[in-house]
Amino acid sequence: MSAYAIQTEGLTKVFRNQWAGAELRAVDDISLSVPAGTAFGLLGPNGAGKTTFVKLLLSCCIPTAGRAMIFGQDSSRPEARRPVGYLPENHRFPTYLTGHDMLDFYGALSGMDSAARRRRIPELLHLVGLEERAHHLRLSSYSKGMLQRVGLAQALMHSPKLLVLDEPSDGVDPVGRHHIRAVLQELGKQGVTVFLNSHLLAEVEQFCTSVAIIQKGRVALSGSVEELTRGSGYRVEAVDVPEQLATELRAGARSAAQINGSLELFFATREEANGAIDRLRAAGVAVESLGRTRSTLEDVFIRTVEQKAA
Amino acid sequence: MNSASLIATLALVRDTFREAFARRIFWGFFVCSSLFLFALAFIFRIDFSAGPPMVHSFQGTLAVAIYYVGTALSVFASASLVSVMFEPGRIELLLSKPVSRTHLLLGRYLGNLAVVAANVIYLTGGAWLIFGLKTGVWGGGFLLSALCMIFVFAVLLAVIVLAAVVLDSAVVATMITFGILFAAAILAQRFSIERLLSSESSRQLVELLYYVLPKTSDISGIVWKLSVQEPVESWMPVWSSGLFGAAVLAAGIRHFQKRSF
Numbered sequence: 198m199s200a201y202a203i204q205t206e207g208l209t210k211v212f213r214n215q216w217a218g219a220e221l222r223a224v225d226d227i228s229l230s231v232p233a234g235t236a237f238g239l240l241g242p243n244g245a246g247k248t249t250f251v252k253l254l255l256s257c258c259i260p261t262a263g264r265a266m267i268f269g270q271d272s273s274r275p276e277a278r279r280p281v282g283y284l285p286e287n288h289r290f291p292t293y294l295t296g297h298d299m300l301d302f303y304g305a306l307s308g309m310d311s312a313a314r315r316r317r318i319p320e321l322l323h324l325v326g327l328e329e330r331a332h333h334l335r336l337s338s339y340s341k342g343m344l345q346r347v348g349l350a351q352a353l354m355h356s357p358k359l360l361v362l363d364e365p366s367d368g369v370d371p372v373g374r375h376h377i378r379a380v381l382q383e384l385g386k387q388g389v390t391v392f393l394n395s396h397l398l399a400e401v402e403q404f405c406t407s408v409a410i411i412q413k414g415r416v417a418l419s420g421s422v423e424e425l426t427r428g429s430g431y432r433v434e435a436v437d438v439p440e441q442l443a444t445e446l447r448a449g450a451r452s453a454a455q456i457n458g459s460l461e462l463f464f465a466t467r468e469e470a471n472g473a474i475d476r477l478r479a480a481g482v483a484v485e486s487l488g489r490t491r492s493t494l495e496d497v498f499i500r501t502v503e504q505k506a507a
Numbered sequence: 508m509n510s511a512s513l514i515a516t517l518a519l520v521r522d523t524f525r526e527a528f529a530r531r532i533f534w535g536f537f538v539c540s541s542l543f544l545f546a547l548a549f550i551f552r553i554d555f556s557a558g559p560p561m562v563h564s565f566q567g568t569l570a571v572a573i574y575y576v577g578t579a580l581s582v583f584a585s586a587s588l589v590s591v592m593f594e595p596g597r598i599e600l601l602l603s604k605p606v607s608r609t610h611l612l613l614g615r616y617l618g619n620l621a622v623v624a625a626n627v628i629y630l631t632g633g634a635w636l637i638f639g640l641k642t643g644v645w646g647g648g649f650l651l652s653a654l655c656m657i658f659v660f661a662v663l664l665a666v667i668v669l670a671a672v673v674l675d676s677a678v679v680a681t682m683i684t685f686g687i688l689f690a691a692a693i694l695a696q697r698f699s700i701e702r703l704l705s706s707e708s709s710r711q712l713v714e715l716l717y718y719v720l721p722k723t724s725d726i727s728g729i730v731w732k733l734s735v736q737e738p739v740e741s742w743m744p745v746w747s748s749g750l751f752g753a754a755v756l757a758a759g760i761r762h763f764q765k766r767s768f
Contacts, residue, residue: 252599255599256602257602257767258767258768275606275610278603288600289597290597291522293529305514306601306605307604308510308511308514310510361603
């Protein structure tokens with residue numbers, strides 16, 4: 198089996214309106230590799246092409262050029278999609294089915310026999326936190342949050358090796374979101390590759406190890422969350438710094454903040470930070486903490502999107 | 508077919524049944540058929556002292572009536588069952604499963620056909636039983652006519668599938684299918700029409716359309732003959748309609764395979 202759960206080569210989708218003579222490059226020459234066993238986040242503003250990319254990946258959409266592979270197999274082959282669990286955005290599950298029956302149906306489409314489905318369904322409904330009484334209620338009476346939970350259970354039905362989730366927390370309350378994240382983290386520990394398409398950047402930052410930001414159908418930035426959010430500077434925090442020394446250090450720092458007797462200093466280089474630490478220690482001041490400055494994923498996202506737009 | 512394919516096929520057929528139940532399509536047919544059978548059993552006086560020919564003649568009339576009314580109702584009911592499958596948010600999830608597009612479409616097609624077949628068999632089987640019990644005449648022709656009805660519906664369902672895949676509209680799919688039924692009824696009178704046409708090319712066009720399109724009117728004649736236990740001179744309307752249905756269904760599958768959702 199391939200070391201990559203997902204690989205795309207020059208994946209392109211152009212939508213053409215022959216009547217109006219217009220065309221839209223929804224996905225434009227995307228080549229992306231997602232190693233097996235990682236948690237990968239796909240980010241981008243509305244209309245960037247994220248959902249089209251996912252649809253191309255799962256062969257719901259026919260590419261104009263390029264190809265997508267799942268564990269080394271062309272995703273247009275039905276067999277290639279066997280290890281995939283998918284929760285689409287704006288899903289429309291058959292509302293005439295109960296939660297139990299819905300899982301049974303999609304489990305059968307994944308090739309599970311009835312004994313395996315009977316075993317797995319109650320297990321999963323409990324895992325996603327759906328109460329017993331909801332199992333045999335029609336989906337038409339489910340709330341949005343309940344539909345997301347049962348949708349996640351559907352994606353997990355056949356114990357997939359790759360989980361593709363398009364806005365999985367959409368409409369879920371914070372407790373439910375926490376619950377979903379815990380489930381995903383557990384799956385991550387079991388080696389399941391999670392491909393997350395979400396607007397909730399904090400959620401992606403907490404869960405994913407790598408991300409790609411796409412804009413106007415192209416990859417604008419990609420890398421590990423650690424690398425992307427690592428700032429270029431250093432932070433030194435000390436307490437009870439004498440006033441004179443604090444003033445001198447502030448003057449040499451890129452920025453500084455005083456919070457409840459604690460002084461936080463931000464330096465551009467390692468040498469500057471080390472020089473400040475030497476001076477603090479020479480003055481007998483205790484250094485409370487030190488480290489690299491970090492950006493949030495949201496900072497990175499906004500910076501990338503604005504740069505590309507400019 | 509391996510076991511995973513079989514499991515998926517059965518799931519698709521069962522899902523179509525469930526949807527037909529939920530939309531009350533199945534129950535609608537079932538209640539109408541049951542009311543009719545009740546009337547046949549308890550209200551109509553069936554006393555055919557003239558013997559089997561009279562019974563068969565009545566069965567023939569009934570079979571043709573069921574053929575036309577049943578076909579029309581089935582087309583109405585089925586168009587939405589096919590097009591609903593392509594709804595955004597639903598189709599993506601189906602396509603993400605390890606099932607080919609051909610398999611998905613044929614599964615839905617078979618499910619839809621099974622819904623209608625179950626009702627046709629219930630109605631004709633019930634009527635056959637009532638006739639047999641009341642008159643002692645048990646000819647199997649009337650039952651065979653049910654197969655013709657199911658066959659014609661299978662051909663028309665192929666049209667519904669193609670129209671729904673291409674146009675994404677249950678209403679337009681229904682209109683096109685009824686258009687074909689209407690055209691078939693007119694083309695069945697092709698000799699009369701051809702007498703009214705001045706050019707040879709027009710006459711050839713009418714001939715061509717007659718042979719290409721399903722011959723639903725001609726098949727109603729076969730339904731009658733089967734019911735009244737008369738020999739069928741030509742099965743051409745059946746096999747040529749079958750070819751049309753197969754070609755249309757293949758076109759529907761081909762379009763579905765190339766379509767982006």
